[in-house]
Amino acid sequence: MTSMPDTTTQIKDTTANPAPLGLLGFGMTTVLLNFHNAGYYELNSMVLAMGICYGGIAQVIAGIMEWKKGNTFATTAFISYGFFWLSLVTLVLLPKLFPASPVAATNESALATYLSMWGLFTAVMFLGTLRLNRALQFVFGSLTILFALLAVGDFTDASPEFKHFTGYEGLVCGLSAIYTGLAQILNELYGKIVLPLGVVKK
Numbered sequence: 001m002t003s004m005p006d007t008t009t010q011i012k013d014t015t016a017n018p019a020p021l022g023l024l025g026f027g028m029t030t031v032l033l034n035f036h037n038a039g040y041y042e043l044n045s046m047v048l049a050m051g052i053c054y055g056g057i058a059q060v061i062a063g064i065m066e067w068k069k070g071n072t073f074a075t076t077a078f079i080s081y082g083f084f085w086l087s088l089v090t091l092v093l094l095p096k097l098f099p100a101s102p103v104a105a106t107n108e109s110a111l112a113t114y115l116s117m118w119g120l121f122t123a124v125m126f127l128g129t130l131r132l133n134r135a136l137q138f139v140f141g142s143l144t145i146l147f148a149l150l151a152v153g154d155f156t157d158a159s160p161e162f163k164h165f166t167g168y169e170g171l172v173c174g175l176s177a178i179y180t181g182l183a184q185i186l187n188e189l190y191g192k193i194v195l196p197l198g199v200v201k202k
Helices: 019-037 045-068 072-097 108-129 134-155 160-190
Strands: none
Touching: 019 045, 019 072, 019 160, 045 072, 072 108, 108 134, 134 160
């Protein structure tokens, strides 16, 4: 009886890279919120809508797509920050929807603790980017600083000047995420490095 030869089947992933969607959802929403923090306009429905739709829902979708690709880091990052935006919008809206309820109110100390937890999470995620590329290192590093500044601002009831400075730092963080997302799109489309990401040698 003749035995059948062993065969190897290779499965090629032909699905799109969801990372630019997640990075742009995060970056564009962060920029628009921090124009408010920098003092250019009051918190308004435009920022809240972006927080729900693009910063929130779009990032969660990107995270689910990364899960299907087996990317634990991106799955955790995009889904977590997607729900961060959704929770932040909820924190803003709850007191307005239920003004008489003490549960809906969030004092500055509680908000500072909330921001501190996100800063701690981001700092640990930053360590993960040391295995990825310089662009992501800048995004997560600047985001860690942003959460720290926001938390300090709420813990200490900081001056408007400090909060405006925090807003400018947030603009840098958001713009770096936009750059990283667009760089991945253009580099893939042109088949070469159009916008460098600073790949780390492992």
